Amino acid sequence: MEERTIQVNHCSTRKEKPKSDQLQFGRIFTDHMFVMDFTDPLGWHDARIVPYQPLTIDPSAMIFHYGQSVFEGLKAYLSPDGDAQLFRPEKNLQRLNQSNERLCIPQINEEFALGAIKKLVELEKDWIPGSEGTSLYIRPFIISTEPYLGVAPSRRYKFIVILSPVGAYYKEGINPVKIAVENKYVRAVSGGTGEAKTGGNYASSLKAQEMVAGSGYAQVLWLDGVERKYIEEVGSMNVFFKINGEVITPVLNGSILEGVTRNSVLQLLKHWEIPVTERKISMEELRQANKDGLLEEAFGTGTAAVISPIGQLTWNGQHIYINDGKTGEIAKRLYDTMTGIQYGMLEDPFNWIEKVKEKSNSVF
Template identity: 60%
Template sequence: MLNIRIEKATTLKEKPDPNQLGFGNIFTDHMFIMDYEEGKGWIDPRIVPYQDVVLAPSAMVFHYGQEMFEGLKAYRTKSDEILLFRPEMNIKRTNTTNQRICIPQVNEADVLQAIKAIVEVDKDWVPSLPGTSLYIRPFIIATDPFLGVRPANMYKLMIILSPVGAYYKEGMNPVKIWVETEYVRAVKGGVGFAKTGANYAASLKAQMKAKEKGYTQVLWLDGVERKYIEEVGTMNVFFKIDGEIITPSLEGSILPGVTRDSVIQLLKDWNMKVSERKLSIDDLYLAHEEGRLEEVFGTGTAAVISPVGLLDWDGRQLTVNNGEIGPVARKLYDTITGVQCGTIEDTYNWTVKVNQ
């Protein structure tokens, strides 16, 4: 168990209007920091006032991109409890990412303790309005002042918090998606399955192109044949065709999402046919032309469930379910958010109370 030192902020920030929350632009009063030194391990866990991080210009993170991050949320229930949703999966994925990019493993129980501790200190920042939550961003960066190419010997693990509203301004309304054919995000053998910034940097060019054309997000195809669907920029993706719900299988180039896993479990328990397998963009459009495509939706921590109303592939526009929210997407959203906020019984033991 960590012995976390706590230094409280002497001046607290004004809380934002919960009706005006965006995503990721407001930060709470405190942050968690823990250092790693080779030969000593992870040391000096502490909660301090939210502050700038001072690093040498030669810090390795700036030059070789050795960093990882995670994202999860805390929710306030009607009985004023604060719940985390499946945090153990995010922490396990932290170590999966760490292993791939040569960051030292973390003690998963210690990280859960740290998350609980920082949320408890800033619990007054957890909003209570429907659709709002406290976004939790743990991340690790390499801090050695060294310009040689090797894994670092020094790191910082930090956790910052941000009260948030809906990730997409459209909310639960169906979004428009651009199918990217020029650029690729990841390939098998790379870091596509890891939660590291390189994946997101590689996606920005296509994201900018999609935004300029009026689309909310990018749907990525595989990096080799450019034909098999992989994931949306910030979400895993599901397609309901002929009653079967299909999502791309985890083969090393897409992120194993926590919400994705939750959706698969729910669908199976609802006796719905759900498959993890390859699906080509050609077959998707053929299913639409033949009237067999029923729903498309994305899944992720930020948006939870995001229905897709339109896809554009090389100018061929595909309208899904008349641009309306489908019944499966609606049921999944209501169920998962109900569990997260404590209004639906958590029969899966997915939630963790912060004050336990």
Template identity: 70%
Template structure:
């Protein structure tokens, strides 16, 4: 494994107040950078002061969107230990995304080591107020100046850190979701199961229109039949129907969420029935009409668990659990955040301590 060089910043930033800390607006003093060329492979791993990235105007990232990213969090415990939640899964998923976008794979051990070193240098940026954390954004992008549709021959791998509060202003309180009836996020065979920028750019129009109607996010349906549920904005989605938890099965156009995977494993550990399958919006509508739709919630790194209090599908407003947080949603949220922050026991060995 190559050595990671360190250049410390001589100009420390003022840290933001932890009260009402926004999501993704502040960044720490340092960043990790590593370069790639076809001849050298990945080289020059370094931690440097946080600074702008300088690129040629013809860099492939600007024109053809060849980039992937990840998102995870670091938490500080009451004993001042720094914990990461399943970071090895993020490195694995980054390489799955890399393969789909024709980007050279990262050495996962080196990526994890770089992440840990950067956090240890900027650990005093980790907020300790309840509901806060240090958001970690690793990303790779094409840097070759070339106006041709082909994989780049040069790349940069960068990690930046951001102290954050809740992703949604509602926090753990239920959000209102609009079921998208016009636009499509992804289709099987596309890049829906990769964490790449274009997926999110294509979601902005629907998100903007939903927010104008008072909704926090959109629920995406499949791109072929526009019938089957896929995911909610930046989250996977779960429904509790008649005592059973159902979530859309991975089909090539749904992102394989790490929080999703953890929730499924947690539910099985609790002996709560959980099924991964194709599920239509019509089934959800019918279950709601029969009084069997007990809870719904989204899962993702940013929000962890976000209960859904209302779905609007073709002007049918489905109020779920009286618009209040359900017992199972709260239990999952408390358990996951408890494990992540070291408050609760971790029987799964999900957390990694940053030394």
């Protein structure tokens, strides 16, 4: 991809921005979006920022039939000095290319894509809400647009970035949730697409979620698709347990998505010299640890919630209560530190923050 310029077509009228306290997740979008096309043999081309607008796509396009697509999710935060900043965006773009590889979608230039995201966020900086816990959600995604019903990789794609101002995940303080362990449905299996961020993984997860939502469970906990014993993820988050002083998270096995928050939590725990292990962990081990009084904390990690403490797990009708249904010490410390770094309130010892507007930004 030799594309180096981004055409900007400004919208003529700006939408009204929502109030900070009325923000939801993913329902309102900003005034502009980034679009880039891929055709064979031209490659990625025609990078542009245009007014946010509907896509016009042939009904035979592959995205509507064979689900060849990938996406990412990250956020822009407003720092106390009024700067827009991103959290480890290069990790999201690396993962986007890993997902591309699995889904037979052509690679993107990660550096260029990061520049495009920064340019778009800078243009839409007024859309970043300022209240505590709010942010501007960034959704890069790639869809297959060749008008052809054959089952084969598309020869046309669109790479698009849209932005959505989102409210605080925890409006009334960080609170543990109830999780149902899923025995019937499986999210992903080794050899499948579980470690890629692709639409099909999410479509297949809807049914299990729907089945438990009525009983007051926030999410399901997914077990491995082979033995139905080992813990994989919780909802669309990675999951951690503290057992007898040691923090454990399922080891990446090909069917688990490698979260950027997961990776950051592992680094923080090591930095704090808290014992942490990536390994297989079964529901039976968890049940036994709880019985022995050794299961001290459980929490999910993801971009939306950052840290989501788990107060109860229900497995085959048995309830496992964790830390008296309260947020654990480590979950709290991780949440405070992660958000502190993300919002520029705390020191950034790992160089995780990427300012949207570099002081010596000469590219654009």
